[in-house]
Amino acid sequence: DIVLTQTPLSSPVTLGQPASISCRSSQSLVYSDGDTYLSWLQQRPGQPPRLLIYKISNRLSGVPDRFSGSGAGTDFTLKISRVEAEDVAVYYCMQVTEYPYTFGQGTKLEIK
Amino acid sequence: EVQLVESGGGLVQPGGSLRLSCAASGFTLSSSEMNWVRQAPGKGLEWLSYISSSGSPIFYADSVRGRFTISKDNAKNSLYLQMNSLRAEDTAIYYCARGRAGDILFGQWGQGTLVTVSS
Numbered sequence: 001d002i003v004l005t006q007t008p009l010s011s012p013v014t015l016g017q018p019a020s021i022s023c024r025s026s027q028s029l030v031y032s033d034g035d036t037y038l039s040w041l042q043q044r045p046g047q048p049p050r051l052l053i054y055k056i057s058n059r060l061s062g063v064p065d066r067f068s069g070s071g072a073g074t075d076f077t078l079k080i081s082r083v084e085a086e087d088v089a090v091y092y093c094m095q096v097t098e099y100p101y102t103f104g105q106g107t108k109l110e111i112k
Numbered sequence: 113e114v115q116l117v118e119s120g121g122g123l124v125q126p127g128g129s130l131r132l133s134c135a136a137s138g139f140t141l142s143s144s145e146m147n148w149v150r151q152a153p154g155k156g157l158e159w160l161s162y163i164s165s166s167g168s169p170i171f172y173a174d175s176v177r178g179r180f181t182i183s184k185d186n187a188k189n190s191l192y193l194q195m196n197s198l199r200a201e202d203t204a205i206y207y208c209a210r211g212r213a214g215d216i217l218f219g220q221w222g223q224g225t226l227v228t229v230s231s
Contacts, residue, residue, distance in 0.1 A: 011227060039218060041157075048207055048221045049149075049157060092157055096217045099171045101147070101159040 002026055004093050006104035012112045013083045021089075021107045023093030025074040031095070037096040040069055040078045044089045052091075053078065085111065114138035114220050116208050121225030128198050128229070134191040134208030134222055141165075142186040145211025147218070148193050150204040158204075161193065162211065176202075198229045 003026040013019045022100050029036045040053040053069040056076060066081040080087055088111060093104040120132040134146070148160040161182040162171045170182055183193040191208050205224040213219055 035215075037217065041218070043157075048217075049209075050221065050225050051216070051219050054217065054219075058215070060219060081116065091147040092158075094218065099162065100173045101162075103159070106156045 001100055002029070002095050002098065002102050004095060004102055004104040006091075006107050008091060008107060009105060010108045010110065012110045013080075014112045015085060019080040019083050019109060021078045021088075021091055021093075021109075023071075023076045023078070023104050025076070025095060028073050029095050030073065036072065038069075038071070038076050039094045039096060040067075041092045041094060042087075042089045043092065044086075049092065061086050080109075083109070083111070114210070116210065116222035118206060118222040118225040121227045123228045123230065124169055124198055125231050126229055129194070129196045130227060132193040132195065132206055132208075132225055132227070134193075136189045136191065136210075136217070138187070139210070139213075141184050141189050141191060142192065145214070146182075146184065146191045147209045148180075148182060148191075149207045149209055149210055149221075150202075150205070151224075151229060152201070152204040156202075159221055160206075163191070164211075169222060182194050186198065198227075203229050 005024045007022045028040050041049040042050045052063050057069040067077050090106045090108050092106050115137045117135045124130050147162050163182045179197045184191045207224045208222045209218045210220040
């Protein structure tokens with residue numbers, strides 16, 4: 001199985017400041033079609049997960065542009081340019097390149 | 113509007129069975145891949161099972177293979193998860209999530225249904 005390792009697991013951030021979460025995969029996430037199926041999800045307290053970004057860097061419609069994804073191969077990053085109060089959540093990376101699909105452990109974003 | 117609504121959760125004794133449902137609206141299951149994902153209390157997300165738009169292939173996580181069965185009824189536009197031989201470690205919120213829709217996978221999630229396995 002593909003293992004996704006997120007760092008940090010907890011991230012205290014000041015409002016208005018940037019935040020960054022890393023996701024490292026145990027193997028390449030490049031699929032046979034040439035695309036890389038690495039997604040980022042947000043889960044606010046008491047809510048179901050919500051897809052933010054798919055295929056490394058594509059924002060879902062309605063996701064604020066302060067969220068951005070980057071990376072390639074086995075190393076990926078989610079960045080929030082200026083953290084807002086509504087961004088308090090747990091963030092997960094997820095690979096949908098091969099079965100079984102797997103998630104990172106989650107990173108809890110908190111406000112300092 | 114695309115919507116997924118899970119139901120069927122509840123309290124069940126170890127070794128018991130439960131059938132979860134996921135009613136879809138705003139799109140047709142007959143042309144959609146679907147998944148089940150769960151989240152144990154205070155823990156992360158675990159993918160459980162996938163069913164293709166045609167009903168085959170089907171995939172399972174090792175943790176539930178042989179005990180859980182995914183299926184769908186296109187006429188009712190509903191997805192199901194039959195769970196047998198339940199264990200305490202199956203206690204979790206169970207989510208259905210839409211598979212591929214164009215380039216987007218897991219773009220829609222239900223609100224989840226809680227399954228508690230306890231005597």
